[in-house]
Each structure stands twice: as C-alpha cells, then as structure tokens.
Amino acid sequence: MEVLVTGGCGFIGAHIVRELSAAGFLVVVLDDLSSGHIESLGSSCDFSLYQADLRDAIEVESCFRQHMFQCVVHTGGLSLHGESVDDPESYYGANVIGSLNLLALCKQYEVPHFLFSSTCAIYGHPQQVPIREDHPLLPTNSYGRTKLAIEHALASYREAHGLNYLALRYFNTAGAHPGGDLGEDHEPETHLFPNAFRVALGQREQLTIHGRDFPTPDGTCIRDYVHVQDLARAHLLALRHLLNGGPSGSLNLGSGRGHSVLDVVRACEKACGKSIRIQEGPRRPGEVPVLVADIARIREWLHWTPERSDLDTIAADAWRYFARHPRGYKS
Ligand SMILES: NC(=O)c1ccc[n+]([C@@H]2O[C@H](COP(=O)([O-])OP(=O)(O)OC[C@H]3O[C@@H](n4cnc5c(N)ncnc54)[C@H](O)[C@@H]3O)[C@@H](O)[C@H]2O)c1
Structure with missing residues (x-):
C-alpha cells in the first residue's frame, strides 16, 4: 500500500518514513530539501524521493500521477514561530497554499486518507492546563494560524468530499531514533535539547x-516533550485507525x-556526563508559562501510549545521535 510522506527528509518526517516502511507500507517522500536532509533517509533506503516544492502544484502532481496513494502524511512546511511573525508570506505560502495544493490533488486522485502535522501553537495562551482538544483555538502567531487554517480545510474536505483525516497536534517533539543514526539537524536550531547538547559539545x-x-x-x-519515536508510532496507529474506518x-x-x-538541562547533563553552562535571557515575545497536553483522546482513539517520552530516555537517545553526528548528518 503506497503512502506519501511530505517533508519526509525532515526531523519528524524521517522518523515517520522509517516507522511506516518498517511496518510494510511503500513510502514515497516529497520534500524540497529546504531544511531536510537526504541523508536522513539512510544509504540503503528504497524510498522514491520527489524533490519538489509543495507550492508548485504541477511538480507535486507529477508524483500523484505515478502512484496510487492510500494516504498522505503531511509533515512538510515551515515551523519557526518567530520567523512566522516577521515573514507571514513564506508561512502562508508553504503551509497554506502548499497544503491546499495537496488537498486538491487528494480529491483529484481519490486519495482517501490524510494525516496532518498540526501543533499545540493553535491553542495560543492556554485558559486551562492540561489542554484538551476542545480548548478555544486562538493562535498568537502566523505559524499557528496557518496550521489552524488547514485544520479547518480538512474539516471542509471531510464534509464535502468524504476525506478521512486526523490532525495530530504535536507538543514539543524531541529525542532521536534509538539506533543513533536519525535525529535533529536544523539551522537555525531553536529547540532546547539540541541547543543544550551544542553547549556540551563545545559548539x-x-x-x-x-x-x-x-x-x-x-x-x-x-x-510537554514527546519522544519523536513515540510520535512516529502514533502515525502508524493513526494510519491504521483511518484504514479501519x-x-x-x-x-x-x-x-x-x-x-x-x-x-531538561539536568536530563541533558546526566545523558552526556558534562555540565551545561546556562545564561539568563529575556522572555521571548508571546511565550506562555505552561503548555501540557491532555492526551485522553489519543489514548482512547488510537490505543497509543507514550513509551519513551520520559526526559531521561529522550535525552539519552538524543545524545547518542549528537555524539555520533556532532554537526548533523554531514559529520
Ligand atoms: N518539531 C516540533 O516540535 C513540532 C511541533 C509541532 C508541529 N510540528 C510540525 O511538524 C512538521 C515537521 O516538523 P520538523 O520539526 O520535522 O521540521 P523540519 O524542518 O525538520 O522538517 C520539515 C520538512 O519539510 C520540508 N519542506 C519545507 N517546506 C517545504 C515545501 N514548501 N515543499 C516541500 N517540502 C518542504 C523541509 O525540507 C523539511 O524536510 C512541521 O509541519 C511542523 O510544523 C513540529
């Protein structure tokens, strides 16, 4: 059964690619390699890779023409909160126009299922914690607004065309594949675990x-930190959930x-056996004190439960990757 993973060369997408292909799905990757790495697919991979920009509907269609996808797993896009405030054009282009192109192709080529990488940023300032899915959706930046726009589009495609979908609202994704060969490699890096380890590595x-x-x-x-491997496994369960109706x-x-x-800093110090020097800086604009998910619904719907998402396991797995790849995939 063929599945398209957009953004499959990115941090999260590459873990999903590996999880789905290990489960026997024929995975096709579409990525423009703007922040992803071809190396993340592994040297012995047998995935088809289409290097295409989601905003270019004609390029993306060439991929749909050659396959019969049962599901699109859509992780591709831009995700830097601060950048999205200064550059809304890029965020609406990649995240809204790019996603609408994909949805139109799903309709045209009769793809029945869709998994979408949404985000807790669509909640904005939480009114209560832990945050349930029925919490008001009031994103405070363009990044969150673009993701919310696509959640609305998915509901419309469901009503009008019967598209089956799950929008998975990720909280802070961290860690690395336990094998040590797949992890985070962003530039600029804004995530806490990699930046802590860059200090430990003397960078x-x-x-x-x-x-x-x-x-x-x-x-x-x-x-709320969720291990990327737990997150990838949730996508496999989400796909089976949709396939089972x-x-x-x-x-x-x-x-x-x-x-x-x-x-997190203490967990990273324990994992790498080094002390991590910290300095205090000002709050970032729009930063909220506490963001924690209520995960009752995903437990119930997918029978998913986090297995590696304790801080020590996240830090140990991330450190295994960074110790082997101190400067990312190219090292
Ligand atoms: N990392 C997190 O903690 C987190 C939290 C919430 C939501 N998300 C969402 O998960 C998804 C994956 O995040 P990530 O951390 O793996 O990011 P990433 O930057 O590592 O991966 C994104 C991938 O999408 C590709 N891409 C970007 N724009 C594209 C375009 N126009 N056309 C084709 N490919 C394009 C990039 O080359 C990259 O491979 C994103 O949609 C993000 O919004 C991530």
Missing part, C-alpha cells in the same frame, strides 16, 4: 534560558506531562 559557550520569572516552581517555562478529527500528541527548562 556554543552557553545555553540561553529565555525567562526565569515565569509563575512556575523554578521560574522557567514548562513544556475510525472517525476523523483532531488529537493532541504529547506526553501528557510537563517539565521545566531546567529539568
């Missing part, structure tokens, strides 16, 4: 903690537990 002098005056026990932000909708995908920035 940065110190890790900046953005705000120590939040109303949390240690004054730093609390986030399960309902469409939106699901939080997090660990259901909150950890502070300082908790």
